[in-house]
Amino acid sequence: MTTLQPRSPYSDAELAALYPPTLELQRVQILLRHGERTPVNARFKNTGLPVHWPYCEAARNFRYVILSADRSWDTLHWKRRLETFGPNDAPALAAGPNGEVDSVCQPGELTDRGRETTLALGQRTRNLYVDQLGFLPASLDAASSHTIYLRSTPIQRALESTQQAFTGLYPPASRAPDLQPPSIVTRSFQDETLYPNEGACKRFAQLSAAFAERTAELWNDSPELAYVNKKIGKWMPKESPIVKVDSHPRLSGIMDTINATLAHGPATKLPSEFYNKQVVANIDRICTEEWFVGYQESNEYRKLGIGGAVGDITQRMVEHVSGKAGSGSDAGGDFKLSLSGCHDTTLAATLTALGAFNALSDKWPNYTSSIAFELFRRKDRPATPVTSSTGAIWPSKEQTWWSSLFSSSSSPPTTSPSARTPIHDMSTSERGRLDDYFVRLRYNDRPLTLPFCQQAGRHLEGDEGLCTLAAFKEAADSFTPKNWKAECSMNLGEPGLRPVVERPPGL
Incomplete structure (x- = not known):
């Protein structure tokens, strides 16, 4: 719920099981939640909690x-x-x-503690993929600069967390002196799909409001919230004296302040009642349902909330396999590992949409949580030739950022025709390229099994956690929007809750 307590590095036996000699690791895409931060709003000043935190x-x-x-x-x-x-x-x-x-600190700003934990995440990533597996080079120079692709939402704490994680992965001493500065790809707020974007997607905002209203109806008068009120209700403001899902502050806002204070020093703590184990558990349980149960019950919710991000991850896998990595407008070249700074809502939404997170029982993602999407190939399959490294995070030594503005390139590259095409619409030869490729997800270094991949033929024999790329793409296709912006403007005013529950793929 707050600071992540990472597990120890994998043992030799665990490494042998997770990375068997019959498979070759091809590409890793990591979604990382930002590190510890201050609350996004000043709350509970009446408890003596300082408005201004000195942790930046x-x-x-x-x-x-x-x-x-x-x-x-x-x-x-x-x-x-x-x-x-x-x-x-x-x-x-x-x-x-x-x-x-x-x-x-500013409200919602990444703190010194948050910088430490995201730096440590980068160091753990280096230990696994550089020191233990030898998958990444130990140092970066002009020849290997395309190895890493950096992406972030436009929210500052996510951007800074990406920078910290990259520094842990490749500290300054491991970068060649003449290496160009790294590129970090971002989008404008109205185009961002790396988190559930209510501000830019009107229909998703309506769906979110509908599920939040239902959660309030289910829980506002529950014994669980009655217990929370008994413990902390005396500190609620006079205009909203009872803790509710939709009180002011909202229950999720109360959780935000509890989590932020738990992660920092004694000078910024709430009264002890806020940290009562049952209070914390009840708030986490209800807020997790409010924010994420929609991904378990509505395919439209999955599509508009996180389908674009999962579609991007899947597209990059398909482009790599087809030898067309870097051909898309946002591909980043044929990188080996990507780091994408994002949010708790990104991680829980992604896992829930794929059936690997239960909004009715699992816990809210900790600060600095991460999901690693690993792509493997059978070693007896010929390597796919890579035709482009366009979009690497470093420009070449011969081309500065200024000269690139006046590039003589005749036209922008076009997206691979099969990269976003649903698997059922792909040709036989296109589908055949996916054979012998497998996908595994690791959430905070814990391997996951996707329900859709448990059926025979959808995973590597003997290991349900290694989903075939074809099966993973089929699952992702089921909630990848064809045109996110257009679909965000559809069904406006229609009911957000439907009588038929549409479960994630495989459930």
Whole structure:
């Protein structure tokens, strides 16, 4: 529910079972939740919880790109201080509980603790894929720069977590001195599908509201919330004195503050009743249902909430297998490992849509949780020739970012015709290219088994956790939208809840 306690590295026996000699690891795509952060809103000030948290040392060390008078690029080293209202509305510097003014965090900002844990995630990733498996090179230079692909949502804490994880994976000493700066791919908010995007998808917002309303009807008068009220209700505001799913603050907002305080120091703690084990368990249970049960019951919810992100992951696997990696507009070249900074809602939505997470019993994802999508090939299958490395995270030494603006390329590349095509619409030869490829998911280093892949013929014989690529694509196809933006504008005003429950593939 809060800080992740990672497991120890895999033993030799575990490595031999997870990465058998008959299979060759081809590509890894990692979705990582950002690290620990401050609450997105200041709540429960009446308990003595400080509004301003002094856990952002990065605020002392910002470096931004600036244009100098001679038209060259330089960096400005500066530190941030926040201003707020003082007595009689006079301006005053925001300060932490002990008077700190130079390390004060913004709401929802990645904290020093969050930087530490995402750095550690990158270090664990290096230990597995570099030190134990030898899958990635120990260092990066111009020749190997295409190895890593970086992606993030446009939310700052996700971007900074991606940077921290990459630094753990390839610390400065492991990068060649003349290596160009890495590219991190982002999208504008209205185009982002790496998290369930209610702000840009009107129909998904309606669906979310419908399931949230149903959760409130089911739980507001329950014994579980009555117990929560008994313990913490006295700190609720007068205008909303009872803890409810849809109170102010909402139950999910209360959980946000509990989680953030649990992850940080003693100067920013709530009263002990907020950490009562049953209070925490009840809140987690109800909020997880509110936010994620829609993925268990509605295919439209799956499509609009997370189908675009799962479709992207699947597309990159198919493009790699077909030898057309890098041909799409967002492919990133034929990378070996990608890191995508995202959110708790991304991870739980992805797992629930694939049937690997139960919104009625599983726990909310911890800070710095991750899902690794691993693509394998039978070793007796000839290697697929790779025809392009367009879009690697580093530009070549011969081409700077400035010169790339004036590239003489005649036209942008087009997407592989089979990359997004549903498997049932692919030709026999296209489907044949997927043979002998397998997909495995690891959630916080725990291998998962997808329900859709348990049937005979849909997994590697003897290991249900290794789904055939064809079966994985079939499952993903079932909730990958054909045109996300267009479908976000469909069915507006229609009921969000339908009488027939549409289970995830395989359930």
